[in-house]
Amino acid sequence: MAKTTNEYVCQSCGATSSRWAGRCPSCGEWNSIVEETSAASPLDAKARRKSRTAGVALEGLNDEVPPLERLETGIGEFDRVIGGGLAPGGAMLLAGDPGIGKSTLLLQLAAKLACEGKSAVYFSGEEAAQQIRMRAKRLGVSDAPLALAAETNVSAITAALEAGSPPDLIVIDSIQTLWSDMLEAAPGTVSQVRASVQALISYAKRRTSTIILVGHVTKDGQIAGPKVVEHMVDTVLYFEGDNSHLFRLLRSVKNRFGPANEVGVFEMSGAGLREVSNPSALFLGERDQVSPGAAVFAGVEGSRPILIEIQALVAPSHFAAPSRAVVGWDAKRLSMILAVLDARCGLKLGNQDVYLNVAGGLRISEPAADIAVAAALLSAHSGVALEGNTVYFGEISLSGAIRPVSHSAMRLKEAEKLGFKTAFTPAFGEKPERSSGITLTALRHLSELAAEFETERVSTGTHRRVAAG
Ligand code: TYD
Ligand code: MG
DSSP states (O other): OOOEEEEEEETTTOOEESSOOSBOTTTOOBTOEEEEEEEOOOOOHHHHHHHHHHOOOOOOTTSOOOOOOOBOOSOHHHHHHHTSSBOTTOEEEEEEOTTSSHHHHHHHHHHHHHHTTOOEEEEESSSOHHHHHHHHHHHTOTTSOOEEEEOOBHHHHHHHHHHSOOOSEEEEEOGGGOBOTTOOSOTTSHHHHHHHHHHHHHHHHHHTOEEEEEEEBOTTSSBSSOTHHHHHSSEEEEEEOOTTSSEEEEEEEEETTSOSSOEEEEEEETTEEEEOSOHHHHHHOOOSSOOTTEEEEEEEETTEEEEEEEEEEEEEOSSSSOOEEEESSOHHHHHHHHHHHHHHHOOOOTTEEEEEEEGGGOOOOOGGGHHHHHHHHHHHHHTOOOOTTEEEOOEEOTTSBEEOOSOHHHHHHHHHHTTOOEEEEESSSSOOOOOTTOEEEEESBHHHHHHHHHHHHHHHOSSOOOOOO
């Protein structure tokens, strides 16, 4: 019988200690330490002696590598994000808020593979088989030869898998419901999740099946409880979006088989998730009427250019501390741009409320959006609408100098493709290819952008376009 010991495990970072504490000494999280019973490793003395004497065979770096045969899922956006298809023996974690569409995406994926003659198994710990069947009906994939089970016990799952031939794809929905009868801790605790995931990944590696694990995300954006799972898998995908918008972003944050930070765009429809092949159209919105305060940012998400409208509103404040509200961008970054506009261009907004919104519900983290934000603010303040067919990109430094950003050529190409005619870009850095259809205005300093509004306001009054130089 394995010896059992009690230990105190932080449910946030997985650190163990021999005593309980109100605050985890490792990650600083409050009230996250829970007593768990851990079974000592069940290795018997003989096995232990063997493992100590067996030794390992060492290999060279340039030994023969068989090419990685990827399994394409047929969902193009998904394949692109993971680097070109499922890697056999790969373990993937799909994390996201509850209700964002993780189960829907994986059911569509598994059904698609099953229809193409691959074997796929879907284990659900959250929904009964009947519920999944209803969802499959809604998605129009009821006829797919997909194997389904509602099970949460890891031993039962691995026993079921060992009984047949190894499937091409295993889906586990979700890791928080898994439990292993080797441990006494409750399902969802760090030791349970860690032990269960370990057992499943080792099965997948041994039998070269791809395994996709679903993980829920807590309010503050962490994968619920165990961050430890992120270290155990090969690929970590985040499925994001908000419930008031229909689009969903699939983002790879870690990938041992391909590029990280790749982004795929989906749209939730009545019949499941649809791939969005031209996301710019989604985030540009209606652009036949241009109004002051709207600027188009030529952004890049992963390896893909996306044009996004940035909207600003500046209004006199009735309070001592004017409000600064931001949706879809970093509030601190907005404060910085306002300070630079104030100090370097003399734009005083100290007694004005400022609102900034990224259209379509997208969240941008690129500093390249600085210029577009500044243009939107200048336009909102002056009441001068920007020209509808102009894009902006470039980073602003504290001195007001415009810093170069990556992927200029890609941004301009996308803008040109969508019919934009002019672009405000950084003066230095990567020289874009000669793009025929776009007139460039190279900026060295933010004051050059601000000056466009000054001359415009003096000469033509409000509601006129800003001409590209
Ligand atoms: P679900 O995949 O259950 O989310 P998760 O597994 O991430 O918790 O998605 C649930 C939401 O998706 C639910 O609010 C309904 C919506 N939905 C659609 O809009 N269309 C569909 O075809 C399906 C299946 C779900
Ligand atoms: Mg679900």
